[in-house]
Amino acid sequence: MKTTPDSVGVVQAQTLRFAEPLPLQCGESIAGYELVYETYGTLNAEKSNAILVCHALNASHHVAGVYADQPDNLGWWDNMVGPGKAVDTNKFFVVGVNNLGSCFGSTGPASIDPRTGAPYGAAFPLITVEDWVDAQVRLADALGIVRFAAVMGGSLGGMQALCWSIRHPARIENALVIAAAPNLSAQNIAFDEVARQAILTDPEFHEGNFYAHGVKPIRGLRVARMIGHITYISDEQMAERFGRQAKGGAKFSFEPEFQIESYLRYQGDKFSEYFDANTYLRITKALDYFDPASGAGGDLALALKPATARFLVISFTTDWRFSPARSKEIVQALLDNGATVSYAEIAAPHGHDAFLLEDPRYHALVGAYLGRVRAAATEAAR
Amino acid sequence: MKTTPDSVGVVQAQTLRFAEPLPLQCGESIAGYELVYETYGTLNAEKSNAILVCHALNASHHVAGVYADQPDNLGWWDNMVGPGKAVDTNKFFVVGVNNLGSCFGSTGPASIDPRTGAPYGAAFPLITVEDWVDAQVRLADALGIVRFAAVMGGSLGGMQALCWSIRHPARIENALVIAAAPNLSAQNIAFDEVARQAILTDPEFHEGNFYAHGVKPIRGLRVARMIGHITYISDEQMAERFGRQAKGGAKFSFEPEFQIESYLRYQGDKFSEYFDANTYLRITKALDYFDPASGAGGDLALALKPATARFLVISFTTDWRFSPARSKEIVQALLDNGATVSYAEIAAPHGHDAFLLEDPRYHALVGAYLGRVRAAATEAAR
Numbered sequence: 001m002k003t004t005p006d007s008v009g010v011v012q013a014q015t016l017r018f019a020e021p022l023p024l025q026c027g028e029s030i031a032g033y034e035l036v037y038e039t040y041g042t043l044n045a046e047k048s049n050a051i052l053v054c055h056a057l058n059a060s061h062h063v064a065g066v067y068a069d070q071p072d073n074l075g076w077w078d079n080m081v082g083p084g085k086a087v088d089t090n091k092f093f094v095v096g097v098n099n100l101g102s103c104f105g106s107t108g109p110a111s112i113d114p115r116t117g118a119p120y121g122a123a124f125p126l127i128t129v130e131d132w133v134d135a136q137v138r139l140a141d142a143l144g145i146v147r148f149a150a151v152m153g154g155s156l157g158g159m160q161a162l163c164w165s166i167r168h169p170a171r172i173e174n175a176l177v178i179a180a181a182p183n184l185s186a187q188n189i190a191f192d193e194v195a196r197q198a199i200l201t202d203p204e205f206h207e208g209n210f211y212a213h214g215v216k217p218i219r220g221l222r223v224a225r226m227i228g229h230i231t232y233i234s235d236e237q238m239a240e241r242f243g244r245q246a247k248g249g250a251k252f253s254f255e256p257e258f259q260i261e262s263y264l265r266y267q268g269d270k271f272s273e274y275f276d277a278n279t280y281l282r283i284t285k286a287l288d289y290f291d292p293a294s295g296a297g298g299d300l301a302l303a304l305k306p307a308t309a310r311f312l313v314i315s316f317t318t319d320w321r322f323s324p325a326r327s328k329e330i331v332q333a334l335l336d337n338g339a340t341v342s343y344a345e346i347a348a349p350h351g352h353d354a355f356l357l358e359d360p361r362y363h364a365l366v367g368a369y370l371g372r373v374r375a376a377a378t379e380a381a382r
Numbered sequence: 383m384k385t386t387p388d389s390v391g392v393v394q395a396q397t398l399r400f401a402e403p404l405p406l407q408c409g410e411s412i413a414g415y416e417l418v419y420e421t422y423g424t425l426n427a428e429k430s431n432a433i434l435v436c437h438a439l440n441a442s443h444h445v446a447g448v449y450a451d452q453p454d455n456l457g458w459w460d461n462m463v464g465p466g467k468a469v470d471t472n473k474f475f476v477v478g479v480n481n482l483g484s485c486f487g488s489t490g491p492a493s494i495d496p497r498t499g500a501p502y503g504a505a506f507p508l509i510t511v512e513d514w515v516d517a518q519v520r521l522a523d524a525l526g527i528v529r530f531a532a533v534m535g536g537s538l539g540g541m542q543a544l545c546w547s548i549r550h551p552a553r554i555e556n557a558l559v560i561a562a563a564p565n566l567s568a569q570n571i572a573f574d575e576v577a578r579q580a581i582l583t584d585p586e587f588h589e590g591n592f593y594a595h596g597v598k599p600i601r602g603l604r605v606a607r608m609i610g611h612i613t614y615i616s617d618e619q620m621a622e623r624f625g626r627q628a629k630g631g632a633k634f635s636f637e638p639e640f641q642i643e644s645y646l647r648y649q650g651d652k653f654s655e656y657f658d659a660n661t662y663l664r665i666t667k668a669l670d671y672f673d674p675a676s677g678a679g680g681d682l683a684l685a686l687k688p689a690t691a692r693f694l695v696i697s698f699t700t701d702w703r704f705s706p707a708r709s710k711e712i713v714q715a716l717l718d719n720g721a722t723v724s725y726a727e728i729a730a731p732h733g734h735d736a737f738l739l740e741d742p743r744y745h746a747l748v749g750a751y752l753g754r755v756r757a758a759a760t761e762a763a764r
Contacts (some may be wrong), residue, residue, distance in 0.1 A: 026634040126634040185641045186620040187612065193643045194608040197650070200636055201601040203585055219583040223605060230569065238568040241492040244673065251671075252408040252508040254582055254663065260568045261575045268579070281636065288640065289633075291626065320622065 008040040008089055011065035011075070013105060016142050022100075022135055025128040025289075035139050037061045037097040038106030040081060041089035043143070050145045051325070051370075052136060053077060054153035054160035057228070057283050058275060060104035063096035064089075079358045086367035092149065100135045101127040103284045109278030110211060122208030126282055129156070129290045133163045137171065149373050152176030154355030154358045155322065156283070159290050161332065163374050165307040166292055174373050175307075176366065178314045179355035181298050181326035182333070183291035188321065189276050191231055192284040195224035199277045208278050217277045222268035224280060229267050234318035234351030300333035311341040314362070314371045316354035342369065388464050390422040390471055393457070395448035395487060395586065398524050404482075404517055407510040411643075414496050417521050418487030419443045419479040422463060423471035424523070432475045432527045432657045433752075434518060435459060436535035436542035439610070439665050440657060442486035445478035446471070449714050461740045474531065482517045483509040483664045491660030492593060504590030508664055511538070515545045519553065531755050534558030536737030537704065538665070541672050544712065545679060547689040548674055556755050557689075560696045561737035563708035564682050564715070565673035570703065573613055574666040577606035581659045599659045603737035604650035605664060611649050616733030618701035684713035689716070693723040694751045696744070698736035 010238040013036050021031035038061050043050060053063045055076070064075035064082055081087040081094055101124065109124035116123075123152055140148065151164045151172045158180025165175040184192070199205055202220030206213050233241075242260040256262040296302035316325035324345045334341040346362050348354040354362070392534065395418050403413035415535050425432060437458070445458035446464055463469040463476055480488040496503075522530065533546045533554045547557040561746025566574070581587055584602030588595050615623075619749050624642035638644040647719035678684035693716055697709035706727045716723040728744050730736040736744070 077643075183626060185617060186624040186626065186640070187617045189626070189640050190612045190620065190642050190646055193640075193646055194605060194612065196636060197608060197647070198580060198605045201604070203601075219585075222583070223576060226572075226579060227609065230572045230576065235567060235569045238572065242568040244565060244568065244571070244676075252667075254578060254667075258568070258571050258575075260572050263580070264572055264575055280720045285634075285636075294626075 004243055006084050007078060008065040008075075008082050011038050011040065011062075011070045012067070013038050013061060013106065016139060018135075018138055018142075020138075024125050026125050028125045030100070030107070030125060033100060033107035033135075034105070034111075035097055035100065035107075035135060037095060037139060038063060038065075038094075039143075040064050040094045041092050043093040043145070048149060049091060050088060050095060050140075050143070050148050051152045052140070052148050052164075053081065053087070053096045054136070054151065054157035054206070055096070055099065056153065056155035056157045057287075058271065059157075060102065061096040061098040061106075062104070063094065068128045070127070076356065080363060080366065085346060086363040087152070087370060088367070089280035092370070095139070095143070095145075097136055097139055099127075099132045101279055101286075103274075103276035103279040108276065109208070109282070110276050119209075119211040121211055121278065124278060124282070126285050128286050129159050129163045130167060131258050132286070133160055133167055136160075137168055138163075140171065142331075143295060146171065148172050150174040150176055150370065152178070153157075153180075154178040155180060155352065156287055156290075159287075163292065165309045165311070166304060167306075169306050169308045172309045174312065174369075175309045176312045176314070176369070177327070177330060179316055179319055179321040179322055179352055180329075180330070182293060184288055185326075189288050191227055192288055195227045195252050196284055198223040198227070199281055202277075205277060208281075210277070216272075218272040219278050221275060221280060222272040225275075226264045226268040229264055231321045234349060236318055237349050237351055240349065300329060301308070301336040303331050304330075304337055304339070307337070307339060309339075310314045311339060311340060312366070313343045314355075314365065315343075315345050316350070316352070317345060318349055318350045319352045319354060322351040337341075388466050389460060390447040390457075390464050392450045393420050393422065393444075394449070395420050398521060400517075400520055400524075402520075402760035403512070403518070404491060406507050406513045408507050410507045412482070412507060412749060415482060415489035415517075415595050416487070416493075417479055417482065417489075417517060419477060419521060420447075420457075420478045421478075422446050423474050424650050425475040425527070425568060429527050430531060431473060432477060432522075432525070432530050433469060434522070434530050434533045434546075434547065435463065435476060435478045436514075436518070436533065437478070437481065438537035438539045439445050439669075440675070441539075441652065442484065442522070443478040443480035443599035444486070445476065445487075450684055456496070458738065462745060462748065468745040469534070470620070470749070474752070477521070477525065477527075477604070477609065479518055479521055481509075481514045483661060485656075485666075486548055490658065491590070491664070501591075501593040503593055503660065506664070510668050511545045512549060515542055515549055516669070517547075518542070519550055522553065528553065530554050532556040532558055532752065534560070535562075536560040537546060537562060537734065538672075541669075546673070547676065547693070548686060549688075549692045551688050552689045554691045556694065556751075557691045557711070558694045558751070559609075559712060560702055561698055561701055561709075561734055563704040564675060564711050566670055567708075569671050573609055574670055575717065577609045578663055578666055580605040580609070580661055582660075587659060592659070597682075598652040598654075603657060603659050603662060604654040607653040607657075608646045608650040611646055613703045614734045616702060616731060618700055619731050622731065663693040682711060683718040686712075686715050686719055686721070689719070689721060692723075693721060694748070695723060695725045696737075696747065697725075697727050698730045698732070699727060700731055701734045701736060703734040
């Protein structure tokens, strides 16, 4: 078992079914959907100590701990969340939720469409960050949480935290926006689009209805993941980890020769086994669409005007997917509004992936910030 | 017709057949191959005014001018090469050659293998920058050019110029190494590998023998080109040209919505129509393999010791494929050897593509450098 004394230990996912249709940004709505979630720690009597952790592209509700029957399946942010950790489950009640449209238990394209009795496939709507947040609000309602002490996440998870602060300001006391951006750059969209094209043009995609054909667009998904991976790691880190090191195999063939080739193929293979292609397409579109300023004439400060939360914004020096400059756009807009915002740029060699990795300074920073949050939350509840 | 008064005008490609087998770095050799080339200007009596232009990934021998029956098919470096231009064809005899393994006329994977009477396909060897240069030497021999006044190129073309300076120092007086690198970084290799995987896993690739099946791995080639294009343009330039501008089409679909999506699809579609997948695979491998320092224990200066040419090294500030830092590695190694080297870092917003674009400062710099070259060449020939 991968758990340590400071782990939340064995956890269990729970499922909630929502009968009431959820209106979506695309104009459609979805009814009878399920959200899978996990909780760690204990919700206090005032229900004031809850922290919502939002996940990024390929993660899930399984934030911390392991499952009894899968002792090696460690939650994706286990180094961050646990007793005595930066997000201290001795003090906080932490909620991890799998987003709508995902492929880890919450209703998604592979789920059965009650209208047809067959998987949604192409019929599953294109969901947005706003839709995810609205679905999370309903989960909070179901759990009796009126106001989160904090909503937090990295990357796309950070965008959800930012969205919460704008869309549901009364329900969030702190927003922790880590390794995120106020929107995707043209280059970010370009990478997403190439990944999507790899999937959409895979002959086994069958326009999204591959479930009915008993196949999966594995080739496309594999290439999509490989493209993504290049953007998650810094150039420097790639050079340090892999450099131009040959794998020691045959030269003058298309077999992997450089270690970076093996690494990427491994990541692509692994991912294409467990991830759903329709989910991948939709999550990249949600990323592309996220742009709170677009509703405010491009003025991010204006878009953030409704926010009343306090903010911790964190970026990583070598993150070239969402660079520190993009985080600073958020910070600047918040400062323009007179909001309370702390900002830290962590010197880390790992690129975008840094938000997921063990880093004492990073974790100490989050821990210190949340230490103050707890006090505030308790006070507010008195 | 796209030509202007300072154009070389209508040109004609020529073909030379080489019966003698060319030994290749992979251990194989190739016999009875053809090289297609073009020349502009007049070779002087001393044959001392020849400049060889080496092409990059998707270009060819068609460097300047147009064809009589294709008046819009302008050479890829027409803005650089012509009467009175930076590479002045009133003074120089300029040679453009299509590399071995290409798909524009020189013998390549789509050519007929004389041993089988069918296209080479997968049987076409993996060629290297060294192989290209060796083949170019034979072309020079055939043209009676003992010593080039200059060998020049951008990107992969610059690598060939660098290789010439090491491998055939007596036959090159100047090397113009533009937007190049002394080898590929792990990140560069990563992009190449994803592009290759897109092609190799296309069901219509048929392990390289798709010609026999009457199909082409268009989907893979298209994605490969889209990936490449992202690396050719700077983030800044992409933001300026495309930003997050919506195309004005339907939202919430996988049709192109952002202009960058349309741009990439267009580039991918166009490329996949005319380019050969086996050629693409081989050229990216040649890029990955290029690493002169590897034969000198990683010591680039030691690798460059045989070079006697004078050098002009040019980089572009926003080139993130082969950044100025990579060009400076070449410059530093040359300086360590006491070589004569001029270096210029051109402030240009266009990223790697800048080496192909019209830029008065860039072209003036090349023109001024080659002005001095002409004098030197004439002197040496006296």
